[in-house]
Structure formats: C-alpha cells, structure tokens
Amino acid sequence: MDWYIGQEWNDRVRGLSKKVLNLQFQHVEKPLTNSTVLFEIYKPCANLDGRPSKYLGSNKIHMPQILEMGTAVTPIDCYLEILLQQFLPGETAACSIATKSGECLQFELKLERIISNTAIEKMTADEVFKLSLRYKDNGVVMFKPHPKFAFDYFVRSAKLLITYKPFDKLEKKTNGIDGIDVEKLFVQVQTNLAACLLKEKRYEHVIYHTEFVETHDNPSEKSIYRRALAFYCLKEFEKAQKTIERVPNYEEKREFVKLLENITSSWKTSNAHYKQVVQRMFK
Template sequence: MDWYIGKEWNDTARGLQKKVLSLEFQRVEKPLLISTVEFTVKKPCLNLGTRPSKYLASNETQHTLEMGTADSPIDCYIEILLQQFVLGETSACSIITKTGERLQFELKLDRIVSNIQIDKLSAGEIYNLSLKYKEKGVTMYKAHPRFACDYFSRAAKLLITYKPFDKLDEEKNGIDNHALELLFVQIQTNLAACMLLEKRYEHVIYHTQFVETQEQPSEKSIYRRALAYYYLKEFEKAQKLIERVPQYEEKREFSKLRDNIATSWKSSNANYKQLVQRMFS
C-alpha cells in the first residue's frame, strides 16, 4: 500500500478522516461534484446515536447516492468523504462531532454510475443545478444554517461563471438571462441571512449590493441589508433603506427596526456630544 499516495486523507476543519484499507482497481476514477455512485457501508457506524442519516442509520448496506442531495450534516460529510475515494476502494472513515464524539464506519465505493464535469454543462443545466442547491439550502437553513450556507455558496459560484447574464441568449444557451439574474439575487439574499447569523455584517452588505440598483428589491433583501447597517452603526443608511418600503410603519419587523435605529442613533449622537464636551472642557 505504500505506493498509494492517497492512503490517508484528513479535513481537520470539518473533522473528517479516511484511511484506505484495500483497493480493488477497475480503473483510476474518483467521483466528481456532479456524480451518482453506488457504495456499501461495510460496518455499522459507531456512536451515530440519534443523528439523522439516510445511509448510516439504515439497515441496508448498499446505497445509491447522488452528490448534492444530502439533507443532514452526516450525509453531507459522507458525500465529501466519497469524493476522496477511487473506484473499488474500501476505507475506514470517521467524523468528529461538535461534542467531540468520533463516528466511525467503513465504506466501499462499488461503482460510479455517472460522472459529469461542471465545465461541460450548458447554461440551462447550470441553472437547474444551482436551483437544486438553493432549494436544498432552504430546506436545511432552519436546523443546519451552516450547511445551508454551503449549498447557497455552491449555487452562487456556479451562476457567477455566467455573469454578466445579459450576454446569454435563450435560444443559444437554453435559459433566459432574466431567470439566471432572479435566481442569483434570491441566492444572494439567502446568503445574507446566513451571514447575519454569523454576525458577518460587511458580508451582508456585499451580498445585497443589488438592492441599491434594483427598482423593486424584495423586502427580505432590504430588511437584511438595513439590519446589517444597523449593527454596523450606519444608522442613516439603515433608515433610508427602511423608508424605501411602502407602508413600512404597518409592517412589524420594519417598524421595530426603525424604532431601534432612531433610539440608537439618538444615543450615539448624545455620546458624541459628551465626548466633544470633555475634549474641550
């Protein structure tokens, strides 16, 4: 086994590890980001507990997996692990959880059913793949926002390759440029929600830049951008954004944020005056 360079693989940031136990080469091929594979769970998972997993919690040992369809953290990690396998490989795998527990199991990559390179996809196919990632992210957002953010990021990176969207021709590229623009804006708005949870307010501002140029941006995007400005103490910018929303006074979230802005702005001005007075007293 010494000749095999990939006999051990680690992703310390995610707490993932695999060690090769055996190789039954048919051909040297690894799963890509867009692939469908068949694999076997060789040994039941230790320490899985009640954690959801379509594959490790199942009584079945053989599974078919389509990359980019996981809807639980464990299954997201299984996808990442399998992308490091070569065809016919059996490896001991582990996942270290937030609480420090080590999930241990063995997988064998039996077959790569399909393998597609992203750069071979048409604009229409890129749109469909990005939409799938976006929908998966929305599904996972409430319970697992960090994994949702990963899905949204994947979708955004795919769409960025086709900017500027107005260069696309529906007849030639298989997709209307307005559809790509709309999906990209939705994904940016979703990313802004993730960034707010992580208190990365500058990133929220970056992801919602489109609010300044669109005539009628969504209320979600306006609210998230205004909230980021509020936390950055850019009170005037936050207030102007809120006042763009028709009848904002009648909308509870906007009205409450507007009141918070006014209170914080007043307090900030008072503190500044006190500071100036102390400097010149």
C-alpha cells in the same frame, strides 16, 4: 496497486478521515462534486446514535445504494459525500467522522462504481442553473438547524451562477435558460447569504451581498430588511433608515417598524453621546 492499500486521507478541519482497506482496481478516477455513485456500507456505523442520515442507518448494511452528490440535507450525509469523493472505484475503506461532542462515527464502505461523473465546465447553462437551484433549495432546508452547511450550499450556488455574468447575455433559444431567471436566482442566493452572514455578525459582508438593493427596481423585502439591519448594526443609522424607507407602506409592517424604532433610539443616543464628548473637549 498494492502500495495504495493502507493509504490514509484526512480533513482535520471537518474531522474526516479514511484508511484504505482493500482495492479491486478498475481505473484511476474519483467522483466529482456533481457525480452519481453506487456504494455499499459494510459495517454498521458506530456512534450514529439517532443522528439523521439517509445512508448510514443499520437497515442499510450490505445494501447497494445510489448517491447523487449535492443532494445531502443532513450534516452526516454532507460529510459522506466529501468522503466518497476521495475514493477510487472498487475501493473499500474505514471511515470516521468526528463530532462536536467528541464522539467519532466509524464505518466501512465500498465505492462500487461511478455511474456518472460530469465536470461542471462541461455542463450546459441550463444544467448549471438547475444544479445551482438545487444547492439553493438544500441551503434553505438546512438554514435553521445547520446554518453553516446552508452557507456552504449558498456559496456553491452563487459560484456556479457568477460564471455566467453578465446574465443579460443568456437567451432561452441559444443557452436553454433566460438571463432574467438566472439573475432572479442569483439575487435570491445573495439574500440567503446575507441571512447567514447576519448570524455570524459579518455586517460588512451583508452590505456587499445586498448591493443589488440599490439598483433593482423592486428588491424583496427580505433583502431590504437584512441590508437595513446590517447598516443599523454598523451604526450607519441614516443609511439604515433610508433603506427601510424604500419599502412601500413600511409603516404597516411590524418588522420594519420595530427596526426603525431601534434605529431612531440608537441614533439619538449616539448624537447625545457625541455632544457630550464635544462639550468635554472644549471645557
């Protein structure tokens, strides 16, 4: 496979690239999103400059490392997972990661071998549930410092769970997981997606992802608050108010009281403005 040497791969959206330097051919297989791999860093990472990474530190050079896909909780390691998914076993390549500040992280690594490479569609319901839970937990860890990476994890988690709808068909005895637990996790993921979407001011999407608030007997206060806030930002003041009123003793909860005050104030202003417009129309 001499033709493979020098081949390049680029992901311009993420700022990732690799160029094949050598290949000790084993077989044609690339790591999947749920793989575990053994790899080695051959050259120190240029321009890492204190950016957190479990794998690219100077103390990791020429040290065999095991990486399980879907476990990264720093941006650099998330990108490293994506890069490794483009490797063949036995491949050595020069890799680069472009940063927002204009710097370029450069390093060389070799994928020694793929330890496990199970496709999602061949996993059991219980295994998929655990993977989805891991994605959700990683998203929670990354939400404050890196909300876009958290959003990606939450989306991946939700996509895994959606394949098992309707959840009430799942049974512990036959599937290894109870449908109630799957639905509970799915609702948590939807609530977390809503938090990410609020940051991006995608309020209609927040309404969509919190639709379960209208049908569940006891939705979480977080999900109710985020749905009410989205209605408020869309100037759907009546819906926002009614959503808040679903919370028991909301008058005693500072966040809800503050939001309700904002709703009431904006609603009055909106009504006053409407009256002025109507009056001008009929003068």
